[in-house]
Amino acid sequence: MRIPEQKIDEIRQSANIVDIISTHVQLKKRGKNFIGLCPFHSEKTPSFVVSEDKQIYRCFGCASGGNIFKFLMDYKNISFIEAVQEIADFIGYQLKMEESNKGEDDELEILYDINLTAARFFTDTLYKSSEGEIAREYLKKRNIKPQIQKSFGLGFAPSGWNNFYDHAIANKLDLEKTKLLGLIDKKENGKFYDKYRGRIIFPIFSPNGRVIAFGGRILENSENAAKYLNSPENPIYLKRKSLYGLYHSKEEIRKLDKVILVEGYLDLISLFQNGVKNVVASSGTSLTEEQVQLLSRFTKNIVVLFDSDEAGQKAALRSIEILIKSDFEVKVALLPKGEDPDSYIQKNGKEVFDDFISRAQNFLEFRLRIFEERxxxxxxxxxxxxxxxxxxxxxxxxxxxxxxxxxxxxxxxxxxxxxxxxxxxxxxxxxxxxxxxxQKETERASSGILELKNNRDKSSTAQTEKELIRLLFSGDNEILSAILHDIEPSDFNSIIFKELSRIVVENYEDGLIAPAHLIEQINDSELKEYVFNLLFNEEEISPKWSELSHNGEIKKDKIEYAIDSIRRFKVNRINEQLFELNKKISETSDSQAIYELMKSIKDLEDEKRSLMPNSKNNNEE
Ligand SMILES: [Zn+2]
Known part of the structure; x- marks a missing residue:
């Protein structure tokens, strides 16, 4: 699926970033902008700023920022195309997808489709094949009801080497992409074979319900096979960013404002089936900062529920640190020896389980108890x-x-x-x-942008160029035309300004000049940060601004200010040329050359005079 650039621009322009962000973040009006607590890092005082006139947001704490699509992509962990779709839905825009074979989003769609085909194959095998019988028996023995099996999309991978491979061929799946997703692999002789064999399959869903990966649990214990086999990381599955069960439990987590963290797929499913639905599973990996960030969108209260064996204790201790750093209220519940969440709730029921959870210790008590026991x-x-x-x-x-x-x-x-x-x-x-x-100083020192950030280059040229760049990102068509009519990217002294103005020119030619569009065209993160700072600090960086914006009519004065900036830019360039010419005169004794140089100087000085304010009046007198 591919949406043309112009349509995306139309959708972005029809939606108001303040309306959309405020459905997720509480915003307060502060001057021209809106501020709130950043949803991407934990903070007590707001550093998250939304600009309504520029339709962009920026966090001055964690440096996240962008337009409305970027916000939804990061906030909901969804793809660009999904974000566009969601905003189109929000504003009631009818999106007709155009078929195309190119583009990154289509690539991702192909991967999602392959996973969906695989998920269906595994569930069909579980319920409809005779080979699925042992898996059905196993799930029955584990007391997992058919209804829960279906809602979590459980499946079964048969034990042969090419069952899914044959299915992939029959369904014309792209084999290299299927391999990328970890569903099949290639032998040295070039032959493909199934990766998942004789395993119960747990599809892993994204927070919005798409199949992004699979976990496979071996049915018959075998020395040669790992108990669990998980999808490798790929463009649609980043392990450190996903949590098992979140798609199913997010509403309940939000409702109860509390989440229980368990280790395994079956723990989660078993709790869920017994009515405890505010659960997520880290599924074997130790908790990452990204996972915690994801969780913090739903709650900041967590109970870590791990087995009481040493591995469980270690995992709990590790998780605590990451959670505390992100401002979570952390409690820990260690199960009685020999129990896991699945066995515990099946034996004791929901009431006893709830009571057990409510008695969870805070992290300090937990730590000290562990060390005391040792x-x-x-x-x-x-x-x-x-x-x-x-x-x-x-x-x-x-x-x-x-x-x-x-x-x-x-x-x-x-x-x-x-x-x-x-x-x-x-x-x-x-x-x-x-x-x-x-450490931070050295990081920054390595980049050429340091000069600009610290504003050390206070020369008139640098200041004027900076003002022009800011104006180029103002989204005002009249201003852009005025500047781009007179100045080319190569005219700028600074490489950074050359690059930024080049981005503007390219998009200007397509009629795309909104700051919310332009900001996303900057790939370099430092350049992007630089522009964010320019856009959000305009009053501060421009002393001239207050002079021109008296009466509060900033818009009306903007074009005059731009014209004034263009003029100053040209004067600066002439001054530089004059400096060079004068230097040449002092270096030569050839009278003919001196004559030519003097003539050039006079021309430049005339030009400069014509650029000075009130120059017309002077000429007329
Ligand atoms: Zn932030």
């Missing part, structure tokens, strides 16, 4: 290590009051003076911020 707290050396490590984790808590309470309870537990732990905490926080700073 006997580490009775040895002074070990205990010191544990306390230090715990203070380090408390330092990650953003809420200062909560931090204080945690320090108090840690002090109580070990009979230590609170002040001592506090100073340990402060030392740690200071050390952290010292370590962070130089």
């Amino acid at each position: 006997g580490m707290l009775s040895d002074p050396n070990e205990a010191t290590k544990v306390i230090r490590e715990t203070v380090r984790i408390i330092a990650l808590v953003n809420d200062k009051i909560k931090q204080g309470l945690l320090i108090t309870s840690l002090a109580k537990k070990f009979n230590l003076r609170e002040k001592m732990l506090e100073s340990e905490l402060i030392d740690y926080i200071n050390k952290q911020s010292q370590q962070k700073k130089p």
Whole structure:
């Protein structure tokens, strides 16, 4: 599927970014803009700004930003085409898809289609084939009801080497793409074979319900095969960004404002079937920051529910840190020895389970209990290590009051003076911020944009060029025509401005000049950040602005300001040329050459004079 650029532009222009973002983020009007708490990083004071007149958003905390499509793609974890579709639906725009074989979005659609074909093949095999009988038996033994099996799309991969491969051929699937998705693989002799054989299949859904990957659990324990086989990462499946079960549980998580994190597919399905529906599974990998970010859109309260074996404890400890860093209220529940969530809820039912969850410990209690059980707290050396490590984790808590309470309870537990732990905490926080700073400095120093960012180049030329670039991203057709009529990208001194103006010119030719369009055409992240800063700090960077925008009629004065900027730009260029010519005169003694140079200087000075304000009046006198 492919939507023509002009249509995308039309859709973007018909939707208001403020309307769409405010259905997900609470926004308050602040001057010309709207502000709110950023949905892409955790914060207590708003640094997320939405510009209604430019139709873009920007977070000054985590540097995310873009137009309305970018917002939906990141917020909902969906593709560009899905974001366009969603906004078209929102504004009631009839989208007719055009068939085409090219384009990245079509590539992704092909991958989704292959996964869908595979998912159907696996469910058909589970329910309709005689070979599916052992899988049906297994699921029955695990007490998974047919209705739940269907809603989670469970399937079965038969044990042969080419069942799915034959199906792929019959359905004319692109074999290389099918291989990319990890459904088949190629032997050295070039022959394809099925990757999933004799496994129960758990499709993994994106948050909006598309099949992005598969997990396969082996049915018969065999020494040669891993218990679980998962899809490799590919363009539609990033492991670190997906959570098993989220598509099914997101509404309940939002409703209860709480999520339970379990480890495995079957744990989740079993809880779900017993009425506990606010669950997600990390499915074997340790929790990532991206997964936590995804979750934080639904709730910030989490109970980590892991097995009580050592692997489970370790996974829980690791998850805690990431969750705390993202401002989650973290509790931990470790199941009785030998139980997993599936066995526990089947044995005890929902009520007992709910009660067990409600008694989950906060992360501090949990940590100390684990180390106590390991006997580490009775040895002074070990205990010191544990306390230090715990203070380090408390330092990650953003809420200062909560931090204080945690320090108090840690002090109580070990009979230590609170002040001592506090100073340990402060030392740690200071050390952290010292370590962070130089690192960031060096990162930035490596880029040529540093000069511009720090605004060190205060020369008139650099300032004027910067103003022109800002105006080129203003979305005002009259201003763009005026500037582009007189100035070409190659006229700019700075490479960065050359590049930015080139982007504008290319899109101007197609009639696409809205800042919300242009900003997404900049691929380089630093250049993009530079333009964001220009667009959101216009009053500050332009001292002239306030002079021209008296009466509050900024729009009316903008073109005059642009014309003035063009004039200053030209004067600057003439000054540079004059400087060069004068230098040449001082370097030569050839009178003919000097005469020619003087003539050029005079022409340039005339031109410069004609550019000066009130020059017409002067000439007439
Ligand atoms: Zn942010």
